[in-house]
Amino acid sequence: MRRILPAEDRLPPILANIYEDAGFRAYKMRKFEEYSLYLENRSFLESERVITFNDMTGRLLALKPDVTLSIVKNAKADRKGCEKLYYRESVYRLDRKSGEYREINQMGLEVIGDTDTLQTLEVLSLAVRTLEATGEEYVLDVSHMGVISAVTGLIDGLREEDRAQILYLIKTKNPHDLAALCARMEVGEEIARTLAVMAGPSFGFADSLRKLKESAPAAAAEALSELESIYSALSSLGLAGSVELDFSIVNDTDYYNGIIFQGFVKGIHKEVLSGGRYDGLLSKFGKKAGALGFAVYLTDLAPRREGDANDCDYDVLLRYSDGSDPKEVLKKAAQLRADGSSVRVEKEIPAGLRFGRTEEV
Amino acid sequence: MLNIALPKGRLGNKVYKLFESIGYGCPEILEDSRKLIFENRENGVKYFLVKPSDVAIYVEYGAADIGVVGKDVIIEQDPAVYELLDLGFGKCRVAVAAKKDFRDDTDRPLRVATKFVNIARSYYTSKNREIEIIKLSGSIELAPILGLSDVIVDIVETGRTLVENDLAVFEDIVPVSARLIANRSSSKFKAEEINRIAEKIGSVIKND
Numbered sequence: 001m002r003r004i005l006p007a008e009d010r011l012p013p014i015l016a017n018i019y020e021d022a023g024f025r026a027y028k029m030r031k032f033e034e035y036s037l038y039l040e041n042r043s044f045l046e047s048e049r050v051i052t053f054n055d056m057t058g059r060l061l062a063l064k065p066d067v068t069l070s071i072v073k074n075a076k077a078d079r080k081g082c083e084k085l086y087y088r089e090s091v092y093r094l095d096r097k098s099g100e101y102r103e104i105n106q107m108g109l110e111v112i113g114d115t116d117t118l119q120t121l122e123v124l125s126l127a128v129r130t131l132e133a134t135g136e137e138y139v140l141d142v143s144h145m146g147v148i149s150a151v152t153g154l155i156d157g158l159r160e161e162d163r164a165q166i167l168y169l170i171k172t173k174n175p176h177d178l179a180a181l182c183a184r185m186e187v188g189e190e191i192a193r194t195l196a197v198m199a200g201p202s203f204g205f206a207d208s209l210r211k212l213k214e215s216a217p218a219a220a221a222e223a224l225s226e227l228e229s230i231y232s233a234l235s236s237l238g239l240a241g242s243v244e245l246d247f248s249i250v251n252d253t254d255y256y257n258g259i260i261f262q263g264f265v266k267g268i269h270k271e272v273l274s275g276g277r278y279d280g281l282l283s284k285f286g287k288k289a290g291a292l293g294f295a296v297y298l299t300d301l302a303p304r305r306e307g308d309a310n311d312c313d314y315d316v317l318l319r320y321s322d323g324s325d326p327k328e329v330l331k332k333a334a335q336l337r338a339d340g341s342s343v344r345v346e347k348e349i350p351a352g353l354r355f356g357r358t359e360e361v
Numbered sequence: 362m363l364n365i366a367l368p369k370g371r372l373g374n375k376v377y378k379l380f381e382s383i384g385y386g387c388p389e390i391l392e393d394s395r396k397l398i399f400e401n402r403e404n405g406v407k408y409f410l411v412k413p414s415d416v417a418i419y420v421e422y423g424a425a426d427i428g429v430v431g432k433d434v435i436i437e438q439d440p441a442v443y444e445l446l447d448l449g450f451g452k453c454r455v456a457v458a459a460k461k462d463f464r465d466d467t468d469r470p471l472r473v474a475t476k477f478v479n480i481a482r483s484y485y486t487s488k489n490r491e492i493e494i495i496k497l498s499g500s501i502e503l504a505p506i507l508g509l510s511d512v513i514v515d516i517v518e519t520g521r522t523l524v525e526n527d528l529a530v531f532e533d534i535v536p537v538s539a540r541l542i543a544n545r546s547s548s549k550f551k552a553e554e555i556n557r558i559a560e561k562i563g564s565v566i567k568n569d
Contacts, residue, residue, distance in 0.1 A: 139549040173443035201556050248443065266550045269423030270441065
C-alpha cells in the first residue's frame with residue numbers, strides 16, 4: 001500500500017524546486033523575534049495577539065505570527081537589484097473565530113529591491129505555478145489597491161470610519177449596502193457607480209476590467225492600466241486561464257499599495273495563497289525599495305475528502321503468539337513488505353485499526 | 362450540485378418559496394417531517410434546514426455554498442462570506458429597549474441583557490458608555506422586568522411583545538432584513554450557478 005502524502009509534506013520539495021529554478025534563495029530564520037517588531041507593525045498583522053515570553057535577560061520575545069516582517073527587517077534593500085528569497089516556516093496566529101492559537105505551516109517568497117513590472121509578473125507566474133502544483137482546480141484573484149485608494153481619495157471629507165466601511169462592503173461584495181452608504185454620504189454618481197462595479201460579481205478578467213474602465217474616474221486610470229498590462233502579459237505566457245479580477249481582496253492601504261492577489265483551491269473554503277506588493281512596509285522601515293511576495297498556507301491545503309469506505313489502515317495484520325519464533329515472524333513480515341504490503345505485527349488485534357487481512361505465524 | 366442553507370422556521374418557508382419561484386423547487390421540504398436535508402437532483406440543489414443563527418457558519422465553512430440569513434446575524438458574527446443581495450423581507454431592527462419609565466443613570470455602568478453581545482458592545486463603545494453585558498439566549502424581554510438588566514438590545518419587529526410587557530424602544534441601532542450570502546471559495550468554482558441564482562432572485566424581488 002502506498003500512502004498519499006498530505007499536501008503539507010508533498011508540496012514543499014516541489015515548490016522549493018520551482019522557486020530555486022526561478023533564482024530564489026532559501027531563507028531560514030529563528031522561530032521567534034523581539035516583540036517590539038510586531039508592536040510597531042500591528043496593522044500589518046491579521047491579529048494583534050501574539051504568543052510572547054521573556055528570555056533570561058527579561059527581553060520580551062514573540063513566536064513569529066508572520067514571516068514577511070522578519071525578512072523585510074533583515075533584507076538589504078535598495079533599488080540597485082533584487083533580493084529574492086523563499087522560505088518554509090511555521091507561524092502562530094490567533095484564529096479569530098475559535099479564539100485559539102493555530103500553528104500554520106507556510107511556504108512563500110519575497111522579492112525586495114527594484115520591483116518593476118517584470119518582477120511583478122514573475123511573482124504572479126510563480127503564484128500560478130504554486131497553485132498548479134496542488135494538482136487541484138484553482139483560481140487566482142487579482143486586485144489593485146491603487147484603484148480603491150484612487151476612488152475613495154476622490155470623496156471629499158471622507159471620515160476614517162466611512163472609508164473602513166466602504167472597504168468592508170467591497171470585501172464582502174455587498175453592492176446594496178454600499179449604494180445606501182454612498183447615498184447617505186452624497187457621493188458623486190461616477191464614484192458610486194465605480195464602487196458598485198467593484199463590489200459586484202466578477203465576470204472574467206477582461207469583462208470585469210472593461211466594465212470598470214467604463215465607469216472609473218481618471219484618477220484610477222494608472223492602476224487600471226497596470227492591471228491590464230499584467231493580464232495581457234500573463235495571457236500571452238499562457239498563465240491567465242484561471243486568473244480573475246476581484247476587488248473583494250482588500251488589504252491595509254498603509255502597507256499595500258499596488259497589485260494584491262489571493263489563490264483559492266476547489267474544495268477548500270477559504271484562500272490558500274495570499275500576496276501582493278507592500279512597498280508601504282519598507283518605507284516604514286526607512287528602506288527605499290519596493291517589495292512583493294506571497295505565502296501559501298500548507299496547513300490549510302489539507303484535503304477534506306472522505307477516505308474510501310473500504311480503505312484500511314494497513315494491508316496485513318500479522319499475528320504471533322508467545323510461542324512464535326521472533327526470527328520467523330520478522331522474516332514473514334519482511335517477505336510481505338517486499339511484496340508491497342504494509343504489515344503490522346501484533347499479538348492481539350489492535351483496537352480502532354482496520355486491516356486488509358489477517359495472517360498468523 | 363448547489364448546497365443551500367435555509368433558516369428553520371417562518372423565514373425559511375418564505376425563502377424556500379422564493380427559490381421555488383425561480384425554478385429551484387424541492388416540494389418535499391414543505392412536508393411536515395423531521396428530515397434536515399432535501400435534495401432535488403433534477404434542479405441540482407440540496408437544501409439544509411439549520412438554526413437561523415448557524416446559517417452563516419455553514420456558508421463560511423463551505424458546508425453550504427449559499428444561504429439566507431438576517432443582517433443581525435451577519436453583523437453579530439462577522440463571517441468571512443460574500444453578501445450578494447438584500448432580499449428586502451424579514452424586515453425588523455436591532456434596538457435598545459427598556460421599561461417605559463427607564464432613565465439612564467450614567468453614574469454606574471449600564472446593564473445590558475442581549476444575545477447580540479458584539480452588536481451591543483460596539484454600539485455602546487461608539488457612545489463611550491460603560492456597560493455590563495448579560496448574555497441571554499431567549500426571552501430577553503424578561504430581563505428588565507425582573508430587574509436583571511437596565512436595558513435590552515434585541516430584535517424588534519412590530520414592537521408588540523414590548524408593548525405587552527410594558528417596555529418601549531429607546532434607540533434604534535441598525536435596520537435588519539434577510540440577506541443572500543455565499544461562500545467565498547464556492548463563488549469562484551460555482552460562479553455561474555451562484556450568479557444565475559442571485560440574478561434571478563434579484564429580478565423577482567425588484568418586481569415585488
